[in-house]
Amino acid sequence: MEEAYSLKVPKRLGEKAIRLASKMCLLNKELKIESEGEYLHIPLIRKPLSSEIEEARRALKCFEVHVRNFKRRRKVPRRAFDVAAEKLPPHLLASFPRSIDIIGKVAVIEIPPELEKYKQAVGESILESHKRVHTVLAKASAVSGIKRLREYEVIAGLGETETIHREHGCVYRLDVRKVYFSPRLSYEHKRVASQVKEGETVIDMFAGVGPFSILIAKMHDEVKVYAIDINPDAIRYLKRNIVANRVSDKVIPILGDARRIIRRSLKETADRVIMNLPEKALEYVEVACEAIRPKGGVIHFYSFEGGLNPVENAEERLRRAITEAGRKLSRVLSAKRVREVAPGRWQVVVDASIN
Numbered sequence: 175m176e177e178a179y180s181l182k183v184p185k186r187l188g189e190k191a192i193r194l195a196s197k198m199c200l201l202n203k204e205l206k207i208e209s210e211g212e213y214l215h216i217p218l219i220r221k222p223l224s225s226e227i228e229e230a231r232r233a234l235k236c237f238e239v240h241v242r243n244f245k246r247r248r249k250v251p252r253r254a255f256d257v258a259a260e261k262l263p264p265h266l267l268a269s270f271p272r273s274i275d276i277i278g279k280v281a282v283i284e285i286p287p288e289l290e291k292y293k294q295a296v297g298e299s300i301l302e303s304h305k306r307v308h309t310v311l312a313k314a315s316a317v318s319g320i321k322r323l324r325e326y327e328v329i330a331g332l333g334e335t336e337t338i339h340r341e342h343g344c345v346y347r348l349d350v351r352k353v354y355f356s357p358r359l360s361y362e363h364k365r366v367a368s369q370v371k372e373g374e375t376v377i378d379m380f381a382g383v384g385p386f387s388i389l390i391a392k393m394h395d396e397v398k399v400y401a402i403d404i405n406p407d408a409i410r411y412l413k414r415n416i417v418a419n420r421v422s423d424k425v426i427p428i429l430g431d432a433r434r435i436i437r438r439s440l441k442e443t444a445d446r447v448i449m450n451l452p453e454k455a456l457e458y459v460e461v462a463c464e465a466i467r468p469k470g471g472v473i474h475f476y477s478f479e480g481g482l483n484p485v486e487n488a489e490e491r492l493r494r495a496i497t498e499a500g501r502k503l504s505r506v507l508s509a510k511r512v513r514e515v516a517p518g519r520w521q522v523v524v525d526a527s528i529n
């Protein structure tokens with residue numbers, strides 16, 4: 175609540191009074207207009223001058239001015255770009271990052287070279303416009319290595335990189351610096367989870383903190399999901415996330431190399447295998463085929479592709495690898511571009527039924 179001058183008018187004069195207060199630059203837009211019986215209280219930014227009272231008297235005839243308490247309006251969030259427009263030289267505004275990845279309370283952006291000098295201002299704009307964000311990170315390297323991690327630079331906020339991200343009604347605790355997670359795959363997580371059928375056994379070969387595995391378990395009663403990852407931090411968070419999302423009876427977290435784990439204990443067990451390691455998925459098709467039951471199953475194959483026909487390339491490469499593994503790609507259920515990861519380079523998914 176906040177104390178302010180009020181222009182009290184009968185409701186029938188409400189619209190006219192609001193327009194007048196606005197025209198006289200007296201309307202306080204940060205406070206809510208209040209209704210009381212037959213009257214409206216219109217919040218003003220200050221006590222009106224006697225000349226303004228005269229003008230109101232001519233226009234409204236019937237009104238009172240006094241002080242009262244008003245509720246504050248919820249602030250309309252300002253887009254980061256609009257906030258940045260007040261902080262950056264105008265000629266650089268066109269370079270303002272087009273996309274911001276929000277992972278829980280952490281925002282991740284790419285700073286183009288021309289904005290390097292202003293990266294702090296860019297970070298501050300994001301903090302100001304996204305009230306729930308407490309840390310803004312700039313990408314400082316490409317995703318690389320077996321754990322698929324990248325370097326980040328803190329450009330604004332607390333610098334805390336552990337956070338809780340919500341997606342499709344599930345919660346994922348994760349540290350952006352220690353594990354792979356991309357909110358851009360949100361649609362894929364849902365798309366794949368929606369295809370799972372009751373009674374299936376699923377192997378999520380490259381599970382990360384669990385966005386496929388946990389959602390599958392949340393959406394289906396009778397499923398068993400083996401969620402494998404080679405990154406100990408990913409498995410540590412996955413275990414916490416399994417508990418937090420109450421799917422301990424359906425998701426089995428396993429730390430290690432998917433190839434070794436499948437060959438050791440999961441051969442011919444799966445109705446469905448998710449292969450979300452686009453950089454290297456082709457190298458794992460053989461073991462994915464070994465994981466699929468003899469009667470057949472489905473593989474969700476992600477890969478990075480360039481060229482004019484990225485989707486056809488992925489299909490072709492998958493078909494060849496399945497044949498080399500001694501099985502048959504019986505049907506491509508769906509194949510599409512997921513997202514552009516670099517100019518002319520695409521992440522592609524192929525859902526294939528194999529016998």
Ligand SMILES: C[S@@+](CC[C@H](N)C(=O)[O-])C[C@H]1O[C@@H](n2cnc3c(N)ncnc32)[C@H](O)[C@@H]1O
Pocket residue numbers: 320321322353354355356359379380381382383384385386402403404405408430431432433450451452
């Ligand atoms: C692109 S991330 C995908 C994570 C998750 N599926 C998601 O959508 O957020 C790939 C994951 O595979 C893991 N990984 C890489 N090589 C692996 C292997 N040989 N066996 C198991 N996990 C592996 C990495 O640690 C990383 O967490």
